[in-house]
Amino acid sequence: MDAFSLDNILSENHENVEPEVINGAPVGGWDEEEVSKPVEEGTCVECEDQPAEVRCETCADVFCEVCYASQHRKGSRKLHVVKPLSSKKPQPVAAAQSTESEDAMDADDDEDDEEWERVVTEPANTDVVLSAQPAQGTPVGEWFVERAKFIPLRLNLAERKALRLLEAALSVSEYTDKIDTIGFGLSKAKRIVQQIRELCAIMSGLMVSADYKRGQELFSDRDFQANAEFYQTLFELGRRHKIMNPDKMRSTYGKLIYLLQDAQTPEVKNLLNFSCVRPIRTVEALLAEHDALDLLRDQLITQATGEIYSEGRGRRDIQKDIKGKERAIETLATRYARNGLSRDDVRLCIYSISDNHSFLRTNRDPCDRMIAYLKQYFHPTDGGKDAAKTSLAIRSGRNGARLSHDHAKQYAYVVQSLTLWREILHDMFHLWSLAESDLLSESVPYRLRDTGQGLNRVQAAPKTSRMMHQILNKAQRSVGQWIGSSVIHMGDHNVPNSLLFIDKYTQIYRILLPICTTLSKIEELAGKPAIRSYIDDEFGSPDNLRREILGDFFRHGFDGSGADNFFDAGSCIDGRLTSAWNWCSAIEKKRYFHVFLLTGFTGFDGDW
Structure with a gap:
């Protein structure tokens, strides 16, 4: 030694x-494989990471809730009886996710025009609430406290x-x-x-x-x-x-x-003789250290951290909001400053929460706007008028599509995909924290592997995967139905580790924001006679132009393309994003590409 x-x-x-x-x-x-260890007693037999919460009477195994839902999503397993490990009556549980072993089966379902699946037993809520605010009935202060645990300073x-x-x-x-x-x-x-x-x-x-x-x-x-x-x-x-x-x-x-x-x-x-890693400094950690968490429960915190919008508002109203926000910040800084926690530290916490709000608006709002466009132009109940232009139907083998959906099914498929992306971005800071925890874990080593895209560090990400399954379950319950595969790739050749997972989903706004920006500027372009003449001759009207851009994206940005097989693309959770990137790579070949350039578009990886 x-x-x-x-x-x-x-x-x-x-x-x-x-x-x-x-x-x-x-x-x-x-590159030697790690020797598998026996599962600890009281731990889920599937993930081997979380404490067991339910027992399947039919399988005679114990699971955490997420893994049980994943293993008992459909088929004969869906009818299994589950008994909570607490004193509750056994009841059948409707599952919401699929496992890796079901990937091939889901792929075949996609190819053969997959069946619609109900993921909850209670009636579905068709109007998805896409809000940044706390759930109804949740105190605003507690919502801020919980969220501040993952907001970096x-x-x-x-x-x-x-x-x-x-x-x-x-x-x-x-x-x-x-x-x-x-x-x-x-x-x-x-x-x-x-x-x-x-x-x-x-x-x-x-x-x-x-x-x-x-x-x-x-x-x-x-x-x-x-x-x-x-x-x-x-x-x-x-x-x-x-x-x-x-x-x-x-x-x-x-x-x-x-x-x-x-x-x-x-x-x-x-x-x-030391560790190079220490926990990320968060808003909650700093305030808890100085016993100042009541700052997050103060009634002024909403005003102090809220964003001030200028769209469609007069200068006087905007200035009034700015002054009100500044007064709220200074009041909180004075009220909660104490020994070891200066006024500047309190302001820093407030500004950090404001940064989080700004992140959510930049990254999540394009998902909301695209869902609104989808409902405005392509809602199934509006069929019959100019059906050729409003139909989102796709057929495997045509124009590069890998899936076969009629209009109603493709509409629902796009809604659920955008809803899932929005939920992921809403909890991105939490996911990032778990991703780093998985990456820097001492107990989960990586293996250097050729994944087909060069050498990558292949590493399991149990914490990130579990959180993703929870987010997926939430999205599935909100839309009420699920089309296609529910497989989440993590620690395989598609998504080798949680770093690449995070990198993949931080690109969502890079896809959606340029599209939303172009659509919002079409009316402004149409105000110029020469460009209006071009739009009318080529597309018929500004509204038809907007419908053509959206229709093409909703069809071929969600058609399962972008890879050679259903395991890498198709309708799995990561494959939906792969298809959207594949559509972006072909934007130069679209006949409306010139309109993108006229609105200032420089690329899906560029600055506006």
Whole structure:
């Protein structure tokens, strides 16, 4: 074990450091499978992660509620009798999700014009309530307290300076290029040595840049543990900044997470003698630390954190709202400031909640607007008038479609997809917190695998997956019916880990926002005689143009295309987003593409 020390690893003779035993355990290949462990008593037999909540009398197994619903979604299992582990009468439970093993069956259903399924026993609520506010009957204060648990604190000036240092170091680092490669004959020990050397190089550079004197001492003593707080703070700043600003750190956040993922392995952590990871600083954590959670229950918190809209309002009304909001903020800052919690800290908490509201408006509202457009132009009850233009029917094999739906079924399929996206974005901060927890877990290692799209770190994400199933269950109950597959890919070749899952769903607004922006500017374009003449000649009217753009998106942005098989696209949860991206990639070939350009469109990954 002496040979496998930090001094030897960082010395020039590191090539010869390859012990057969680390921490008393034999060292195998870096890609060896982990030995499965027996399920702990009282734990769900399916996820092996959550406490069991119900017992299936027919299967004679215990499940958590989410896994039971997933396993007993349809077929003969749907009739199984479940007994809660508390003293309640046995009752049949209508399930809402499907399992990975049902993927092939769901795929066949898609291909053969899949059946509609009821997912709840009670009557469905056809008017989906898409609101950012707390549920009816829930106290506003408690809603703020619960949501603040996952709202990161906005960075202050000093933290932003430190963030620039971290971003600069990560931007020039080649960490993932060197670590995530397959080297023939590369043992796990040599791979660990590589990770530690690369990690120490980055951390040493950060220290020298921040404090040259302390950096010199670090090079001579190699005592990283003495600067543990500095590294933990710096890495936490990067993670917190990314969660609040998904558009930022697009090329560096992945390096940061993968670096921390390696630093969390027992071998690396034991050699460094500290963990590089610490919890994200949230609004709730700061207020709880100073016993000031009553701030979130104050009646002024809604006014202090609310957004002020300018659309269709006069300057006087807007100025009145601005002054009212400023007074509310200052009143709260004075009321809840105390020893250790300054007025600026209280303001920072309020501004952080406001940032969350802004995030929700930017990311969720396009889903609401697209649902409104769908109901306005394509509601099934409006059929009969100009049916060729208003029909959303698709047929597998035509125009690249992989699904076969009539108009009513495609309408419902699009509504449920947009509703699900909206629910995911509503809880995105919570999902992100769980995703990082899965990525940085010490007990769930990753395996480097070729997934068909290059080498990726394949890692299970039990916490993120469970939350996604809960969100899916909520969306299914709200729409009352479910069409297609309910499979959520996580930890496989489609979505290798929770980092790629988060990256995928933060792109939803990049798809929908440009479409909504173009549609909203058509009337403005039509006010110019030359462009109005072009629209009338080519499309008949501005309204027909709007209907053609929407109809094409609702048909072919949700047709199961974008991959070679139903396991990668089709109607599964992730496949719906794959189809939308596939539609975006072909936007230049659409005859209405010029209209997008006239409204300022630069691409689905560009700035407006």
